[in-house]
Amino acid sequence: MGKNQQRAVQDFFYLDEIWKGSNSNNTCTEKSLHNEVGDFKTIYIHESKSVAIREYHSLYRKDCKLASTMGESSYIEMSFFLHSHTIKDNIAGQPREYLPYHGYVYFVPKGAAIKVVLEKNKNYRHLDMYLELGHFTEWIATHSFVRKFVNDVTAGRTAHLFPKGIPICPEIANLLLEIKSSELDEISREYYIKGKIFLLLSLLFQKAQSSTSPTPKGSVVFRQDEQDKLQRIADLLEKNLDKFYSIEFLAKEYALNEFKLKKGFKQFYGMGIFEYAVKLKMEQARKLITDNNHTFKEVAYLLGYSAPSSFSVAFKRATGLSPLQYRKGLTEKHKSHAMS
Template sequence: MMDKKRRNTESSKTANSNNQNKCTLHTVTELINTQEHCGILTKKFQFLPEYGDGYIEYNHFDGLHIAIFDVSLNKDFDIHGTYAINALELSYLIDGEQIIKINGKDYDLIYESQESYLVYVSQTSGSIKYHKNKYFKEIKIRMSLDFIKKHKLDSEYGIREKYELEKQDKEFTKPLGTKTQEILAELLTDTRQGLLKRLFLESKVLELLSIQLDIQKNSKTEISNTDNLIKKLYEVQFIISSDLTNQYSVHELTRMVGLNDFILKKEFKRVFGTTIFEYALNLRMSKAKKLLQHGKKPIYEISELVGYKNSTHFTAAFKKLEGITPKKYRQKGLETIR
């Protein structure tokens, strides 16, 4: 069965390779896992080695379609097609770049790292171009007409008319802000299953949508300066918050986003009102407090989860910030519950 599927994939791939990489994502990926639990249909596709290293994961339920793209591409792709999906599309490009061409428009829509967009897609013809040798990471959410009606999005916001894709101009994207970054990190690291996953995903989609609609209404809600420096600062913020197990040095962060040490430290403090060290420390201790209050993990394990390989160093840092040791903090929480 797998051989047959692979042969079909290969034949599609060959046909498309003769057409200057004009293809669909299904011709360059292979289904590796599918499951359905409590109404959530989950599918995971792995990129064929000759096209890239990474995966696409889809979760679908009750009019919600949530896709996560995480891949490093080996070839340029120019995906053409006509899309008739009648859905509200909310996208977050954590890393990478897309060139979006809508038939009938005399200019391209440029979608870059650390940006988002909200559009309504009915029937659209065009293409999306992806560049090789670039890491690409995106969370894309589609909401069906039933979902839109359920939450009165059309009657309250005129979603279908106001956000129609064909009406978007060159400034159709918005930068990723602090709260958005935190929610995206939660989505990427979530391990829930079944009903809990459904509830979690729907609540986070509604939270993201609320933030996005607020941004569209008032550009000052998050940041309005979309220059390259600001994007890089938010990228640093996301790198730190999405993996607290790793304590990045300033020098490592500068290499990852292409800034020098002085500019990064100075501008991060200016934009976020805190140093990189203080920002990371507060995130670590906030997560540690939640784990101490609501879980039973041993303190040495919690220390590793928040980036401390040595639990003694974790205890010292925690006490310096909170005034008591992690052990006493946990005991105090238990006494409060009683």
């Protein structure tokens, strides 16, 4: 593996400064890198003066170790790992591991040495939120463990709020999906996302306090290999928006009985498989309509609908507007911006 190729990967991630990496109009953009080390993509979901949200996708073709030194650090990082394998790192001499489908909150001070171990042929995907310390100080009065975290951050020490992580429950999964799919403009989007972040923190604190409680009634325990299969199914749905898959097909294809497939998907993703697939399709539909490079008929076929009328019904159910009304609204919005 060429040193220059690996350095390019390190620069791709570590030189991309928070609050300086994307454009300032809060629209979702992305960048990618492809070389002999692997395939990498960063999606900029939101960026303002106090909140930055990005989603990272990585596939390494060989085992890889990335090393860096933390630069200027003024933010808390909240990471949600959405893949099916554990990541190990070492920050300032302290080894840590991050479990699949778990959320973490941590702070890395300026000058800390960071080493991350990545394995070949594994897809890594995580959603990261970069927050100002003020998002946490309001919780000090009601959650004693937050006080120690805030004190450590203020003193410039490495800090982990939930060292063992918090499992991503359906409520958390839904909030992440709502944040990703928000299309509000400017200040409305900022308040919307901040509200969702406070809900996320509230859920994380609640789960941390009840982590020793027994498994909730009605929940099903899944082996790691079964969780892996559910993640692979979710990835399949996301990468094949032009298709619809039946429960029977997925159960047979991934050797998972139908009960566990339906129950597990709802337990981990907060909604049924069909509902999840349609939500992904509608997110893509909004992007395609906004781009204005396709007819509604083409959009329908690109998303697996056999007839434009079926797509129109699904789109109106999801957004409250027909595709035509949605496009007209975008056109009128652009005109008003141009005139102001």
